[in-house]
Amino acid sequence: GVSQTVAGEAASLTGALQGAFTPAITTAYGAGEYERFRTMAFWACKAGTLLTLMFALPMALEIDELLVVWLKNPPPMAAPLCICMLTFIALEKLTWGHITAVNSIGKIAEFQILRGLLRCLVIPFALIPSCMNWGAVATALALPISVIIVDLGDVWMARKIAGMSPKYWISLIVLPLGIIALLSAGTGCSVRFLMVQSFLRIVCTTIATLAVLLPLSWVLLLSQDERDFVRLKFCSAYNVFCGRRLRTV
Secondary structure, eight states, X not given: OHHHHHHHHHHTHHHHHHHHHXXXXXXXXXXXXXXXXXXXXXXXHHHHHHHHHHHHHHHHHTHHHHHHHHHSSOOTTHHHXXXXXXXXXHHHGGGHHHHHHHHHHTOOHXXXXXXXXXXXXXXHHHHHHHHTTOOHHHHHTHHHHHHHHHHHHHHHHHHHHHOOOHXXXXXXXXXXXXXXXXXXXXXXXXXXXXXXXXHHHHHHHHHHHHHHHHHHIIIIIOOHHHHHHHHHHHHHHHHHHHHHHHHHO
């Protein structure tokens, strides 16, 4: 229950994003703008996973202290179970755009049957370590392991139905995000080794992690068009904010 609550908080940042992207992707397909349709679907994968990592990475690194601050006396094994759930949530977002794209086209019967069957793999993956008495963590690892297989099924079906390239997904989304996550987590870990466990360390770990994650994402993950889009949105938001302040003054 604790791990599900933590995972829900990590995924909350992508809720508004999903509400914005889903109709836009559907509209692009309905208008026959298939290249834009696929581009936006891939962008949804990038943005959804990146927003999740911004929350999940610092939380995973300082989960022990966070649980103490939150629960005072957290249950045994709560921390590693939370890390498993956070990993599951981040991996799940990698194919969020693929799911939205297939749903936009409407050919969902075969897609949903495959997803349902692959999701059932979590049962044997969890039962085996449970029956072998390998512990709660080994059992919980069934979630991230099974979701990787589900992701691969999503990519295969999206290639078949929506024409979304698996090569593009691996080379321009999965690999950059993996590098970004590893380097950001490594920086956060260095802060953990340099400071004693405290609330101040949570703040410093979060700042250090994001200080690496955001610039690397800008350089490694976003294309030039996506950078221009982000700049445009920031400039628009800045102009609106400054205009309101001037009118208030």
